[in-house]
Amino acid sequence: MSGANRISGWGRLTPAKTARFTFDGKSYTALEGDTVASALLANGVHLLGRSFKYHRPRGILSAGPEEPNALLDVSRDSARRQPNVRATVQEVFDGMVTASQNRWPSLAFDIGSVNDLMSPFFAAGFYYKTFMWPKKAWEKVYEPFIRKAAGLGEAPKEEDPDHYSNRFAHCDVLVVGAGVAGLSAALAAAKSGAKVFLVDEQPEVGGALHYDTGVKINGKDGFSWAQDVASELRAMANVTVLTRTTAFGYYNHNMLALCERVTDHKAKPGKEEPRERLWQVRAKRVILATGQIERHMVFENNDRPGVMLASAGRTFLNHFGVAVGSKVGVYTAHDSAYEAAFDLKRAGVSVAAIVDSREKPGDAVLAQARSMGIEVMTGHAVLTVGGKLRVNSMTVGRHAGGATRKISVDALLVSAGWTPSVHLFSQSRGKLRWDAETQRFLPGTYAQDALSVGACNGTDDLQATIEEALAAGELMAKATGAETAAKIEISGQAPFAWTGGMIGAAEGAGPDTTVKAFIDFQHDVCAKDIRLAVREGMQSIEHIKRFTTNGMASDQGKLSNMHGLAIAAEMLGKDIPQVGLTTFRQPYTPVTFGTIINHSRGELFDPARKTAIHPWAEAKGAEFEDVGNWKRAWYFPKAGEDMHAAVARECKTVRDVAGVFDASTLGKIEVVGPDAAKFLNLLYTNAWDTLKPGKCRYGIMTREDGFIYDDGVVGRMAEDRFHVTTTTGGAPRVLQHMEDYLQTEFPDLKVWLTSTTEQWAVIAVQGPKAREIIAPLVEGIDISNEAFPHMSVAEGKICGVPTRLFRMSFTGELGFEINVPADYGRAVWEAVWARAEPMGACPYGTETMHVLRAEKGYIIVGQDTDGTVTPDDASLGWAVSKKKPDFVGIRGLKRPDLVASGRKQLVGLLTKDPTVVLEEGAQVVADPNEPKPMTMLGHVTSSYWSSNLNRSIAMALIADGKNRNGKTLYVPMADRTIAVEVVTDMVFFDKEGGRLNV
Amino acid sequence: MSDLMQATRRSVLDGYHGGSAVARLTPAAPASRISLRAPAASLDALSGALGVTIPVKPKTSAAANGRHVLWIGPDEWLVIDENGADLVAEAAKSGVLHSAADVSHRNTAIIVSGRKVEEAINGSCSQDLSLAVFPVGACSRTLLGKAEVVLYRTAEDTFRVEVWRSFATFAFGLLDEAAKDAAL
Helix, strand or coil: CCCCCECCCCCCCCCCCEEEEEECCEEEEEECCCEHHHHHHHCCCCCCEECCCCCCEECCCCCCCCCCCCEEEEECCCCCEEEEEECCCCECCCCEEEECCCCCECCCCEHHHHHHHCHHHHCCCHHHHHCCCCCCHHHHHHHHHHHHHCCCCCCCCCCCCCCCEEEEEEEEEEEECCCHHHHHHHHHHHHCCCCEEEECCCCCCCHHHHCCCCCEECCEEHHHHHHHHHHHHHCCCCEEEECCEEEEEEEHHHEEEEEEECCCCCCCCCCCCCCEEEEEEEEEEEEECCCEEEECCCCCCCCCCCEEEHHHHHHHHHCCCECCCCEEEEEECECHHHHHHHHHHHCCCEEEEEEECCCCCCHHHHHHHHHCCCCEEECEEEEEEECCCCCCEEEEEECCCCCEEEEECCEEEEECEEEECCHHHHHCCCEEEEECCCCEEEEEECCCCEEECHHHHCCCCHHHHHHHHHHHHHHHHHHCCCCCCCCCCCCEECCCCCCECCCCCCHHHCCCCCCCCEEECCCCEEHHHHHHHHHCCCCCHHHHHHHHCCCCCCCCCCCCHHHHHHHHHHHHCCCHHHHCCCCCCCCCCCCCHHHHHCCCCHHHCCCCECCCCHHHHHHCCCEEEEECCEEEEEECCCCCCCHHHHHHHHHHHHHHCCEEEECCCCEEEEEECCCHHHHHHHHCCCCCCCCCCCEEEEEEEECCCCCEEEEEEEEEEECCEEEEEECCCCHHHHHHHHHHHHHHCCCCCCCEEEECCCCEEEEEEECCCHHHHHHHHEECCCCCCCCCCCCEEEEEEECCEEEEEEECCCCCCCEEEEEEEHHHHHHHHHHHHHHHHHHCCEEECHHHHHHHHHHCCCCCCCCCCCCCCCCCCCCCHHHCCCCCCCCCCCCHHHCHHHHCCCCEEEEEEEECCCCCCCCCCCEEECCCCCCCCCCEEEEEEEEEEECCCCEEEEEEEEECHHHHCCCEEEEECCCCEEEEEEECCCCCCCCCCHHHHC | CCCCCCCCCCCCCCCCCEEECCEEEEECCCCEEEEEECCHHHHHHHHHHHCCCCCCCCCCEEEECCEEEEEEECCEEEEEECCCCCHHHHHHCCCCCCEEEECCCCEEEEEEECCCHHHHHHCCCCCCCCCCCCCCCCEEEEEECCEEEEEEEEECCEEEEEEEHHHHHHHHHHHHHHHHHHCC
């Protein structure tokens, strides 16, 4: 049995196809196609959870995505667990485990429900007022308490084992919603030949036809017609039909984001199947056929399990074959709910009475009710309902007082009328207009190429909806260049034309401040809370919303916004449009993080850039560090070595013998053209026209403001060709900076820039034995000191492949940088290593590179400079040409504050105790005894242990540093104060530079 | 020494294979490439020197004898020679103003082929790849996830995806996931 409340012969599910699932540990049988909500109702379960604030028992309010109440924890296994799943959307699959939330120790007996009794103390705005004082209590008491109490459901703790995918798509016409309107529009557009996307959030198309069984289209049952149209559309090559797909975001230029739920309904998802697929669709035209959402009535205890929307009652009956009760009351302000009573009665369910707040319901429904023998109480209200875990009675009274009558019911269907779903239209930045006659917001001014059709556009009549949708489909297809097809005839008949509707508090909400008549079920906001907000002085709906949190739950107030607005308007004595409507935001319904990030996880989260030599370093056991997206070998520890020992050894080895270093990540830009030197003259502070082909030079690049932007060695390969190198992290922005100036300031120059960073693998061989190591491998270049002195470059061959060989050094040692086409990098590296290893050389990483350059006082842009350092501040004034008439930064460098004395300047620091290594970033002061706040002179930018000098060395940016040579300064630390001596000469090792020129 | 020493070439995608029955992924064979920059006045001479008429319409390419010239920007082309010719030297023979930078090793390429090739690339590339908008011969420098690529449609069901070598495995991974998704 799939539930005692399943009515044989009703609904569209197949009785033979069952699925087992559990709810709070108890096992139930569902039918294939059931939602968790319909399956639980079939089994007589109405109590599904506890509310957010008052822990009130809650049931199922709707049968769709607007559900604010029936939120469950749904899991497939321990890692695949999802909190706050709407039971009205989640389809049952065999083996699924569901659990109620926000209750302890059990759903029926929940300690937290004491909050309901304490509710006078938890009025709207309670948190804002209560936790203000004392300030200290916030961190230790209030915040932990609120964090524990706040939030619904429990986030999964295990890593999500599912995968998610993404698809970009383009189409002519995107139709959102596959009810009567959407299907008609899609059919018209598709038959015109346009490329059409039709999306619907439900498992099957049909929209309102799921419940509205009285509707006939082209003589057929409406729902069957809808399935036939969907089949027809699916068979067309120019149409994509996506079900279980929510269009959750409408962005600029008709970009819509869709979430397709691929496996959440399957008992055994395929291994390759993504759980969800994000579609990012760019549509030339959009047709919104998003329908409307029924509103609940606002009266006392309207949140009791068993109270639900009339359309939900019809859906459960007509689609799922489930009776929501055995004695059902109806409380309405709209004709549509009458049809729920008719359907129930036809299915053999007892209808207690229809309570209609209007004096004059629609004649047709009234006549039908009477002919079916259903009692109708017009001009009446349900003042309250009885029952706690499930409704058991309704107390009905006539307007303007008089006797009340208590009628026993086990379910109460309510309807205050319908709210057009204008969410996506609003997201598209369209402007809504207030239709005073029908009391609803409707699409007004469009901001994008879209049209709304059917119920979401305020079109109520079935045939009018069809005509409107067909015309829109044809018009939109035509606008994208499609040819017009033969006219499509669709004729629909609905049994009743609906009238009525109300917004705001009904009589049962009472005028006072104690009655709990809920408008926002998910955030436990009552009519009285809105009134309180107005009394507290809130006038704008934006303030009222934030004060009460109305509409701020994950359902975004799909049911509550209009009620809240109407109550506020009434209190303020204003018209609804004057009070205003809050803006609808993406997403329409909650979207998983998995869908949003889709492929971007694990190795695909971010590119991990690796050099050609990376696998060799990895095999050698190197530790790596991230530099931008690059993985760089950091150091090469031998067995038993820690980082300190490895780096100390590498530093010694390079200076004593030689070291081999992978410098491939350095940025490289090929600058080619007859004006290449002229261009570089403008971009760098140095002069380049004086550099001869075959030579290279260290260059500094400043920004317009005169501060150092980047540095690097530039080699002149030919009169019209330079090989520029940049810092690893600076490569993309330096190229952009150069391209920017070339295109905007110097467009007349005949020169072009090409990124060649990845063309070359770069092997730096540094140390006294560097020449001996590479000499036998090199062909066609005389690498003797005489023929190929420091700062030379030449083209030739190494290991039989072309090379650009640089004689340069970032270590202060005799050095070469071998550039070879990247695919040869690994082989050439191995050949170099085969010669280097027997000589006692070592491979070294970036840490050793940093220490060696610091021993020589070479700066690292971005570490020793921070965007406020001029070349002179860094003692690189020699690199600024005094003769050039212009370069980027020349005027900046003349600014008074850049030439003023006392600027922070880069100097060396030597600790008085040579064994103490300063911390990078540590602040430097002149007087360690000065009371706090102390006067900071600057900070340590680089600091290392130098195994070659057998002491610590450091660089620091110090105010007026150049005038403090030999002075003692102090570095206050948490546990001690370190005395340091300023040395303006930052070259700590081989001051004469003799080792470079051997 | 040179007799003993000849460095072997290793592509970053050596040994890679993937995709699905509807979109196969194969690393392209090594090729020579230049980034060609030139003013309009140089194009005739350069076309002659390279043996291919350099296209000037955005998103188009021209090809002859295994050599492909892809329009990248108003004064920028990516020239690919499947036979490994020295393109810098050939362009230099034109004798006209231009810049040719060798990027043979900067780029590598992934061949994506199959009846759902568009879906595989659209997993992480936002361009409209329908035949009407991106016909055979069309090319475009664009984004594949976080990687810059050049897409080049060589047949109705085949794209060549040019990508910088350190982004190649990332691009391959993205294409592989989407190719498998397209097969569902």
